[in-house]
Structure formats: structure tokens, C-alpha cells
Amino acid sequence: MYVYLLLASLLVSPCVGAAPQTALVNVKVRVLLVDKDLNQKPVPFYLIYFRNLGTADAPTALKTDLDGKAERQLPPGHYSISSPKPVELGGKRYSWNLEIQITGAEQRIDLTNDNAKTEDLPSTASATGENKSSSGVAGGELTALFDRLKNSVVAIHSESGKGSGFLVDSTGLVVTNNHVVDSSSYLAVQFDDKRKVPARLVTANVDKDLAVIRFDPAAFPEGVVAPLLSNEAASHLAVGQRVFTIGNPLGREKALTTGVVSKIERDSINSDININPGNSGGPLFTLDGQVAGITTSVLRNLASIVPVELVRPLVEQARKDIVSQAPPAPVLLPVEPTDYFPPDALRELLKQEKLDTKPYFFDAGEFQVGLITPPMNYFLRHEQEMAAARKAAKRSGGDAATAKPPSSALEDAQDYRPVLLVRVRPKFRAFFKVRFKNGFVRMRLLCGGKELTPILPGRSEFDLYDQRERKVDTAFQGIYEYQADAVTPACGNVVLEIYSEKDPNTPESKPIDAATVERVWIDFDAFRQAHPASSPAPAAKP
Numbered sequence: 001m002y003v004y005l006l007l008a009s010l011l012v013s014p015c016v017g018a019a020p021q022t023a024l025v026n027v028k029v030r031v032l033l034v035d036k037d038l039n040q041k042p043v044p045f046y047l048i049y050f051r052n053l054g055t056a057d058a059p060t061a062l063k064t065d066l067d068g069k070a071e072r073q074l075p076p077g078h079y080s081i082s083s084p085k086p087v088e089l090g091g092k093r094y095s096w097n098l099e100i101q102i103t104g105a106e107q108r109i110d111l112t113n114d115n116a117k118t119e120d121l122p123s124t125a126s127a128t129g130e131n132k133s134s135s136g137v138a139g140g141e142l143t144a145l146f147d148r149l150k151n152s153v154v155a156i157h158s159e160s161g162k163g164s165g166f167l168v169d170s171t172g173l174v175v176t177n178n179h180v181v182d183s184s185s186y187l188a189v190q191f192d193d194k195r196k197v198p199a200r201l202v203t204a205n206v207d208k209d210l211a212v213i214r215f216d217p218a219a220f221p222e223g224v225v226a227p228l229l230s231n232e233a234a235s236h237l238a239v240g241q242r243v244f245t246i247g248n249p250l251g252r253e254k255a256l257t258t259g260v261v262s263k264i265e266r267d268s269i270n271s272d273i274n275i276n277p278g279n280s281g282g283p284l285f286t287l288d289g290q291v292a293g294i295t296t297s298v299l300r301n302l303a304s305i306v307p308v309e310l311v312r313p314l315v316e317q318a319r320k321d322i323v324s325q326a327p328p329a330p331v332l333l334p335v336e337p338t339d340y341f342p343p344d345a346l347r348e349l350l351k352q353e354k355l356d357t358k359p360y361f362f363d364a365g366e367f368q369v370g371l372i373t374p375p376m377n378y379f380l381r382h383e384q385e386m387a388a389a390r391k392a393a394k395r396s397g398g399d400a401a402t403a404k405p406p407s408s409a410l411e412d413a414q415d416y417r418p419v420l421l422v423r424v425r426p427k428f429r430a431f432f433k434v435r436f437k438n439g440f441v442r443m444r445l446l447c448g449g450k451e452l453t454p455i456l457p458g459r460s461e462f463d464l465y466d467q468r469e470r471k472v473d474t475a476f477q478g479i480y481e482y483q484a485d486a487v488t489p490a491c492g493n494v495v496l497e498i499y500s501e502k503d504p505n506t507p508e509s510k511p512i513d514a515a516t517v518e519r520v521w522i523d524f525d526a527f528r529q530a531h532p533a534s535s536p537a538p539a540a541k542p
Contacts, residue, residue: 023392024073026106031068034113035090039257040274042068043087048111051080053099076103081111086119093119105388105406145289146246146256152226153282154191155248156199156213158184159459164247164282165189165213166226166291168315172217172327175311176281177296178204181211185442186457188333189215191223196335198328202318208267208310209296212318219330226283228315229290229308237292239264245273245295247282255279269293269305334455334483336417341374343413345526349379350386350405359519364424364510366437367498371516372421373523382409418527419455420486420520424478424498425462434466439475439501445482447491455481476501484524489517 027050031043044066051059054077062070079102086095094116100109156163156176163180167173174189181187181201190196197219204211217223229237244258259273271284275295284293284305293305349355357380360371382405390400424443426436440459445452462477478498487494494517497507 023076023105025076025102025104027072027074027102028106028108029062029064029070029072029111030108031064031087031111033087033089033094033116041089042066044068046087047084048096049082049084050074051082052077053080054078074102077101081109083111088121091121093121095119104404105385106408108407108411141287142244142256142258145244145285145287149224149226149283149285149289150246150254151191151220151222152224153246153248153254154189154220156180156281157186157188157190157196157456159186159457160184161458162248163280164295166283166294167217167223168212168226168228168291169319170217170225171319171322172215173202173315173318173322174199174213174215175283175294175315176211176213177294178206178209178211180281181213182206184459187213189213190335191220193335193338195219196333197330198333200328202321203314205310205314208306210294210306210311210314212314214318214322214327216327216330219332226285227290228312229286229292231309231312233290234292234308237261237264237269237286242287243271243273243284243292244287245275245279245282245284247275247279247295267307267310269307271305334453336419336455336481337483339418339527339531340414341416341418342526342530343416346375346378346413346416347405347410349375350382350409351401352379353387353390355379355383359516362510362512362516363427364496364498365508366427366500366502367440367508368425368427369496369498369510370421370423370425371512371520372423373520374416374418374527375523377421378413378416381412382406385409418484418524418531420482420484420524422478422480422482422496424480424496426475426477428464428473433472434464435473436464436475440478441476441499441501441504443478443480443499444497444507445480445487446493446495446497447487448493449495452482452486455483484527487512487517487520489514489521491517 029048031046031048033041033043035041044064046064046068048062048070049059050062052075060072060074062072064070078099080099081096083096086093094113096111096116098115152167154165154167154174156165158181160180163177165174165176168175187199187201188196189199197215199213199215202212202214239261241261242258243261244256246254246256248254257274259271261269261271263270269284269292280295282295283291284295286292291308293307294311296304296306355376357376360376362369385406386403386409389403389405393400393403422443422445424440426438426440428434428436442457442459458479458481459476460479461474463471464473466472494512496510496512498510499507
């Protein structure tokens with residue numbers, strides 16, 4: 001869950017007779033191309049001109065940074081956008097010349113393949129790579145490698161979040177990053193959008209950020225063991241060599257990314273390959289389809305990869321450790337829905353000035369609980385933006401009820417999964433010394449006395465700051481994710497049990513009143529109407 005802080009500063013000068021100034025629009029530009037392998041390629045240090053067609057002013061020049069982004073405040077109006085120099089990628093030349101209306105408090109503009117003028121480069125310039133992908137290997141060969149190896153890669157779920165991993169043994173051993181699974185009482189391996197099963201930590205190397213976990217391979221008979229590059233072959237890995245990875249970046253399933261080896265050191269390989277959140281822990285493949293290392297993190301603009309020579313000993317140790325152990329039971333666990341909450345239903349909420357949020361937040365002993373549904377989450381996230389838009393409408397003599405929502409709020413409505421989040425945060429005391437009263441360990445949500453299995457039982461650190469913004473204490477909070485139909489009026493009794501650091505064996509039991517349960521259920525009405533087949537109505541109360 002993200003928290004947005006809006007910071008504003010007002011400068012008032014006693015200038016008599018000064019004309020009112022038009023509010024500037026914060027324009028954010030991104031220049032991003034996609035190559036033949038569907039890799040995103042930001043265009044750095046690229047010059048773009050914005051000309052206000054309603055004035056005779058000279059055009060404003062914007063230059064992108066390393067990530068292909070630029071930002072500037074511009075007066076509202078009708079603009080032309082042009083690029084004096086084309087970009088060449090994959091045998092094509094891209095340039096932009098378009099017109100756009102700039103309005104509101106903030107506007108995002110993406111210059112991509114879709115809105116570019118595209119020209120084929122002369123055949124002499126592209127003949128050598130006519131049938132090659134940007135990876136330096138024939139496109140068909142890379143596709144075949146992806147098809148052959150994609151089932152060796154899995155998504156890893158733990159209390160701290162998500163990552164990637166890859167199968168290294170037919171007994172169900174998976175290599176991943178230690179930071180993905182460290183200190184988590186919940187581990188699961190997911191293969192596709194329907195199959196997720198429990199996993200168990202076998203062994204780890206904290207210093208190298210490596211871990212080996214295990215699941216029951218019977219749950220995924222299509223699984224493919226990723227071959228590890230031999231130490232001899234790994235010693236011949238060279239700077240400039242093409243590599244690729246398959247992972248689960250930003251929640252997307254099985255995405256392929258290519259790059260080159262940029263630097264080789266004794267304990268790490270650096271590459272320009274993109275490693276996004278969720279991709280960490282995935283395999284780095286050579287174009288022979290063998291694992292050269294495991295992705296770990298990003299160092300500035302380069303990804304850091306642990307060489308296969310350091311991975312192999314940990315795998316051998318794991319094989320010894322599981323000789324007399326059975327794998328976790330292959331029980332199917334709840335998975336995150338692939339559908340999204342209807343965005344138009346969320347946008348309708350922007351017409352409301354207020355939303356009664358009291359039923360969603362309550363105390364449970366030394367903890368504060370929040371039941372966060374997509375409508376409530378969306379409204380609170382954009383409440384201040386809409387309040388500012390209504391004030392602006394009133395100042396200009398318009399009707400506050402017809403205030404135009406910011407484009408960022410309209411766009412954000414597309415990104416909400418139909419899930420219920422239960423957030424449990426420790427309270428704090430300010431007597432003598434500011435500190436938390438307790439810390440979160442785990443929780444159970446009971447429907448009619450039966451425990452509901454969460455999609456993800458999240459547990460993360462929560463910091464406490466004093467009035468001088470100094471960190472004074474840290475404790476754990478819980479954010480558990482449940483399916484949309486988990487809490488219903490048909491439950492009869494809904495009870496939340498919270499286990500704390502002070503007493504990890506005896507829970508703080510908090511019944512949730514029927515009116516709150518009803519509100520939560522109603523909040524998902526729009527999703528149920530849009531997806532009636534996947535959203536059963538609640539059964540009658542016993």
C-alpha cells in the first residue's frame with residue numbers, strides 16, 4: 001500500500017495591481033521504446049521541444065535523464081511536441097511530432113512506439129541484423145529458449161513480499177535470494193495464475209544473499225530443471241556476452257529480459273539487464289540456455305548477479321539436507337485474482353466530498369486495525385487531490401461539484417485488485433518516552449469459527465518518528481491480503497485474532513461488528529456485477 005504526501009508552499013508578495021497568474025501544469029514526460037524482444041528501452045539525454053501554439057513564445061526544450069524521463073512546469077494550453085533528432089532501434093527510426101492539450105495540475109506524456117513516426121532504416125544499415133533480435137541471437141532461437149526454460153522459473157511468496165526463483169533439482173529444490181525468504185514463517189511457490197503451494201527453507205548463505213527452498217514437485221509436473229553452467233564454462237564468461245533472464249517483475253508472470261555482461265568480478269557479475277521488484281532471485285541464462293548466476297539487486301544502473309560457482313555448493317548442501325525429509329504437502333493455496341476492480345466504479349467515488357471511513361478502522365487491544373477495500377483505498381488516496389480541485393473550481397467561479405479529477409487519479413483507478421487488505425499496526429505511547437506498545441507477530445481471520453486462508457500474510461517493519469522526524473522506534477505490522485468473497489454476512493460471526501510479541505501464544509480476540517462486515521461486502525458489489533461467474537453470492541446464514 002502506498003502513501004502519498006502532498007507538500008505545498010505559497011509565496012505571497014505585496015505587488016499592487018499585479019495580474020493574476022495562471023496555475024502552471026507539472027508536465028512529466030517519458031520517452032520509452034520497446035524492442036523486438038519486448039524489452040523496455042528508456043531513451044536517455046533526449047531533447048524534446050514543447051511549443052505553445054496559442055502564443056508566439058519560443059519553444060521550451062526538455063532533456064530526458066538516464067531513465068528517459070523529464071519534468072517541467074508549463075502554462076496550460078495547446079502544444080506541439082517535436083523531436084529534432086530521431087532514435088534508432090532494431091532497424092527502425094523513431095521520431096515524434098504531435099499536438100496535445102496540457103491542462104490540470106499534473107499531466108503525464110509518454111512518447112512510445114505507438115505515437116511515434118516510424119521509418120525503416122536503409123537495408124544496408126540493417127542487413128546484418130535483419131533476422132536477429134536485439135539480443136544478438138535469432139528471434140526464433142530466443143523464443144525457443146524461452147519456451148523451453150520458462151517452466152523452470154517460479155514466483156516466491158513470503159511475509160516480506162515477492163521474488164523469483166528457479167528449479168535446480170527434480171526433488172523440488174528452488175534457488176532464490178535469501179532476502180526474499182529470510183525470517184518468514186510463510187513460504188510459497190507459485191507456477192501460474194492458479195497454482196501456488198507451500199514451500200520450506202532448506203539452507204541459505206546470508207552473505208551471498210542465496211537460499212534454497214523446497215516444494216513438492218508433484219504439484220507442478222511440467223516443471224523443468226534449469227541446467228547450471230559448469231565451473232569451467234563459467235570461467236570463460238566474458239564482458240559483452242549476451243545474457244537473458246526470466247522472472248516475475250512487478251507482478252507480471254514469466255517475463256523475459258535481455259542484456260549484456262558489463263563487468264565480471266570475483267564474487268559478482270554486473271549486467272545492464274533490467275531487474276525490477278519481483279524479478280530478484282531469478283536465473284541469468286547464457287544463450288546456450290544454462291544458468292550463469294542468480295540476479296540479486298541493482299547497483300545504480302547495473303544489475304548484480306551472484307556467479308553460478310557460488311550457487312553450486314549451496315545446492316549440493318541442500319541435496320544432502322533433504323535426504324530423509326519429505327517435502328511440504330502440495331496443498332493449493334489462494335492466489336491473487338487476475339482481474340481488476342472496475343475502474344469506472346472507483347472514479348465515481350471522486351464525485352463524493354466525504355466517505356464515512358469510521359467502520360473500517362478500529363482498535364484491538366494494543367493495535368489499530370484497518371479493513372481496506374479497493375473503494376475505500378482509492379477514495380482516501382485521492383481525497384486531498386479532489387479537495388484541491390474543488391477549491392480551484394470555486395475560485396474560478398465554477399461549480400465545485402463538477403471539478404475535474406487529476407489525470408493521475410483517473411489513471412490510478414485501473415490498478416486495483418479486488419482484494420481485502422487487513423492492516424494491523426501497533427499503537428504507541430508518548431509518556432516519558434515515545435515508543436510502540438507492542439509488536440505484531442501474526443493474525444487469524446475467522447469466518448463463522450473457521451480460519452480464512454490469506455492470499456498473502458504480509459509482515460513488515462513499521463517505523464515511529466517523533467515531532468522532529470527522528471526515528472525513535474521500530475515494530476512489526478501486519479498486512480494480510482484476502483479474496484473479495486472471504487468476509488461475507490453469511491459468516492455470522494467474523495473474529496480477528498492478533499498474536500503479539502508480548503504474548504505470541506495467546507491472541508487478542510476482536511469480533512468485527514455485523515455493520516462493518518456488511519460495508520465490506522457491499523464495497524465489492526461492483527466487482528461481483530462485472531464478474532458474476534467468479535464471485536458467488538453469500539450463502540444463507542445458519
